[in-house]
Amino acid sequence: MNQLTQKTCVACRVGAPLATEEETNEFMSQLPNWDIVEENGINRLQRLISFNNFVDAMAFTQKVADLAEDENHHPAVLTEWGKVTVSWWTHKINGLHVNDFILAAKTDQL
Amino acid sequence: MNQLTQKTCVACRVGAPLATEEETNEFMSQLPNWDIVEENGINRLQRLISFNNFVDAMAFTQKVADLAEDENHHPAVLTEWGKVTVSWWTHKINGLHVNDFILAAKTDQL
Numbered sequence: 001m002n003q004l005t006q007k008t009c010v011a012c013r014v015g016a017p018l019a020t021e022e023e024t025n026e027f028m029s030q031l032p033n034w035d036i037v038e039e040n041g042i043n044r045l046q047r048l049i050s051f052n053n054f055v056d057a058m059a060f061t062q063k064v065a066d067l068a069e070d071e072n073h074h075p076a077v078l079t080e081w082g083k084v085t086v087s088w089w090t091h092k093i094n095g096l097h098v099n100d101f102i103l104a105a106k107t108d109q110l
Numbered sequence: 111m112n113q114l115t116q117k118t119c120v121a122c123r124v125g126a127p128l129a130t131e132e133e134t135n136e137f138m139s140q141l142p143n144w145d146i147v148e149e150n151g152i153n154r155l156q157r158l159i160s161f162n163n164f165v166d167a168m169a170f171t172q173k174v175a176d177l178a179e180d181e182n183h184h185p186a187v188l189t190e191w192g193k194v195t196v197s198w199w200t201h202k203i204n205g206l207h208v209n210d211f212i213l214a215a216k217t218d219q220l
Contacts (some may be wrong), residue, residue, distance in 0.1 A: 054175065054178060054179065054184045055175075055179060058171075058172070058175040061168075061171065061189065062168070062172070065164065065165075065168040065189070068164060069164065069165060074164045074190070074191040075190075076188060076189070076190045077188070077189045077190075078186060078187070078188045078189075079171065079175070079186070079187045079188075079189065080184070080185075080186045080187075081184040081201075091191075
């Protein structure tokens, strides 16, 4: 098993390859809570996580931010009362890199 | 002058009045950096603020969250690398209450 949570992000550059269909299928089988959502023609990995109030939602947002800094790869995080929506994608290649799947899996661990 | 930043949010309930057109015009003259954006048929006050990195953006998001808790009125805050988008509206009345304009003005002060 090619465990996403055991992987580390690799440095990504313009021109790096998008995740292949085979990789995407394999990784998504490990990410049952995530959807691939297209926004402005760019695929993003997206998950909504629910909380009991705004403070708990914000605390989770901070954990995601800390993870992002540790891995030097940054998501979009929408914080609202009782919910946080996390979206991972790779600006440099306008789509999903293996890094995005790794960080989705690590978000699940937070 | 009816300074928004001098006002305090009032308790809001289902059935409370939306801001009138006259109030909206007066308040918006004090909020040059904000737009009224319709999403799913509901007006929101929205501003995008730019930063030099993700950490600074996240620090601002935390300040907005602290303000929201102090006032017991909660926005949607989208945190990304180098930018934060803050949206204020009132769920209970599906639109803009005077509280939203007050908190937009207080967001500008952060």
